[in-house]
Amino acid sequence: MSVTIIIPSPLRIHTAQRERITVEAATVGEALRCLCERHPGIQNHLLSEDGGVRRFINVYVNDEDIRFLSDQKTGLRETDVVSIIPSIAGG
Amino acid sequence: MNSGKMSPEQLKRYGRHIILPEVGREGQERLNRSSVLIIGAGGLGSPAALYLAAAGVGTIGLVDFDSVDLTNLQRQILHTTDSVGTSKLSSATQRIQALNPTINVRTHDTHLTFKNAMDIISAYDVIVDGTDNFPTRYLVNDACVFLGKPNIYGSIFRFEGQASVFHASKGPCYRCLYPEPPPPGLVPSCAEGGVFGVLPGIVGTIQATEAIKVLLDLGETLIGRLLLVDALTMEFRTMKLRKDDQCPVCGPKATIKKLIDYEDWCTGIAGSNPNQNVGDVISVQELSGKLREADTFQLVDVREDFEREIATIGGIPIPLRELPGRMRELDVTREVIVYCHTGQRSGRAVAFLRDQGFSKARNLLGGIEAWSQLIDQSIPRY
Numbered sequence: 146m147s148v149t150i151i152i153p154s155p156l157r158i159h160t161a162q163r164e165r166i167t168v169e170a171a172t173v174g175e176a177l178r179c180l181c182e183r184h185p186g187i188q189n190h191l192l193s194e195d196g197g198v199r200r201f202i203n204v205y206v207n208d209e210d211i212r213f214l215s216d217q218k219t220g221l222r223e224t225d226v227v228s229i230i231p232s233i234a235g236g
Numbered sequence: 237m238n239s240g241k242m243s244p245e246q247l248k249r250y251g252r253h254i255i256l257p258e259v260g261r262e263g264q265e266r267l268n269r270s271s272v273l274i275i276g277a278g279g280l281g282s283p284a285a286l287y288l289a290a291a292g293v294g295t296i297g298l299v300d301f302d303s304v305d306l307t308n309l310q311r312q313i314l315h316t317t318d319s320v321g322t323s324k325l326s327s328a329t330q331r332i333q334a335l336n337p338t339i340n341v342r343t344h345d346t347h348l349t350f351k352n353a354m355d356i357i358s359a360y361d362v363i364v365d366g367t368d369n370f371p372t373r374y375l376v377n378d379a380c381v382f383l384g385k386p387n388i389y390g391s392i393f394r395f396e397g398q399a400s401v402f403h404a405s406k407g408p409c410y411r412c413l414y415p416e417p418p419p420p421g422l423v424p425s426c427a428e429g430g431v432f433g434v435l436p437g438i439v440g441t442i443q444a445t446e447a448i449k450v451l452l453d454l455g456e457t458l459i460g461r462l463l464l465v466d467a468l469t470m471e472f473r474t475m476k477l478r479k480d481d482q483c484p485v486c487g488p489k490a491t492i493k494k495l496i497d498y499e500d501w502c503t504g505i506a507g508s509n510p511n512q513n514v515g516d517v518i519s520v521q522e523l524s525g526k527l528r529e530a531d532t533f534q535l536v537d538v539r540e541d542f543e544r545e546i547a548t549i550g551g552i553p554i555p556l557r558e559l560p561g562r563m564r565e566l567d568v569t570r571e572v573i574v575y576c577h578t579g580q581r582s583g584r585a586v587a588f589l590r591d592q593g594f595s596k597a598r599n600l601l602g603g604i605e606a607w608s609q610l611i612d613q614s615i616p617r618y
Binding site for chain 1: 280390393418475560
């Protein structure tokens, strides 16, 4: 399944400033692992040691938060968009 | 002034509102009787305060402790060049009263803390969160949950913004969205990461819009939705927000029942960050001593060129965003000491370099700012 991951600007330093990364994945977990393999620097910021998504970052599939779906086991369909949404605090 | 009954002049001033059937005379009188607290008279607070004042919100409260700096004027449209160096509250009050002398401005010249937040917030109908740091955002959220106040949330970074309405009795709160703050230094501030000047204009105006809708019970607010704004692509996306059953503040099994010390709490979580090891940092004093043996290490300046024109302590110039492409210019076997303005960008640079195998990379704590304060006062501060 070809899905797009949207990278937020605080994490783009790890993706050579690329905003959209396309990966082949059947679940959100696979998509995130694929992203981390391709851009290893992002892993520490995105995932904690136990492999869970860090608590100041939310991962959405289209407009749904994966915490309220099946977390990283959430299945993906072709053309789904995975968004990484970090907390930001500027005012 | 706040009785709600309008004078002929006020009827004229608010005429374009009054002829809207959704607002009408009754809605306008309701606005005139209502109160909004804006926390932070900065990028977000500026447009929010101006539009709420123009709309005739009867009492506008402002919380800030800072004075106007020249760097604020690129986006903080409450303040003017003449007000540089004066208190933001007095500058904001003058501007708001010039726009609409018929409303009350109440100023709170203080840091919002867990000791004063309940008292200050309880006096207002709606709260607009325009702060610039995580501890205060969690403080504002928790106080609003405890007091049952709607919290109009907005935050910005570079070209991206977020907005929502958190109202725990009707939907999720900020902690349902982000249970924990990131460790300090991971997400740069606007001073460190930059911010597109009109972006707070967009997001702060959205906050003012939502505040008025909440006050007038108008339309569909952002309760239960997170609005994402990208000024570069000019895309607006809305994500669904849900109440978190596990939320420690608004959930059924809430464990936090009163305000805590948010500075301590945010720092405590930072302690678990694997990127913040003691060996990763160096003080300005230690660097000062090492400069005599300058050939034993590589000093790297990850700031932008324009910052170097203001002040520099030397080193190889590699702006943070160019680091991934240019790290091969550095010798991986030698010590690398990285600095920036205040130590945030360089902290991220060091975390990145260590990931890439630079095991001897260290971050200059406090950056050139600490250097000019503690080591060499001839280095200009900015």
